[in-house]
Amino acid sequence: MKNTAATLCGLVLAGLSSIAGSPVFAASASAPAAKATYLKERADCETGKTAQDRATCLKEAGAAADERKRNRLDNSGSLPQNAADRCNALTGAERSDCLARVKGASGANQRTTTSGSVAGGGVMKETTTTTTVGSPTIVTLPAPSSASAPGK
Secondary structure (H helix, E strand, C coil), X not given: CHHHHHHHHHHHHHHHHHHHCCHHHHHHHCHHHHHHHHHHHHHHHHHCCCCCCHHHHHHHHXXXXXXXXXXXXXXXXXXXXXXXXXXXXXXXXXXXXXXXXXXXXXXXXXXXXXXXXXXXXXXXXXXXXXXXXXXXXXXXXCCCCCCCCCCC
16 A cells, blocks of 8 residues: 555656646746736836727737746747738739738739838838730831931
8 A cells, every 4th residue: 555655656756747847837937027018018108108098908918928827828929920920821813912911022023112101000011013014016107208207
């Protein structure tokens, strides 16, 4: 019976050590940092240091804190890569156009312009791609004859 109790105790300790290394436990270990981040974001909302109105800012800060608690808030990605990844859902010309808006014009026939601001409500990127439909028509006009030339 002693051997079984020792084995059971060992299994319980092994289970607890595996729980301690889990992301859920790790998230609660970083709770003070998460709380500090939330308090800073909330203070920024209160002092108007963001581009949002106070109510929206506080709502977003709370939502970010909730996601942080669930270990689902990830800001480690590259912004250009995240934007390019969104284009992968598209196909063909739509995907090419999306990538041109994200990365900028890539061809001599493309031009990308950017307007607006985050504070103003959004940044608008527009890419214009010039394409030629069909073949060009060349018209040759006859040279004027000397008899019909003006001034004679």
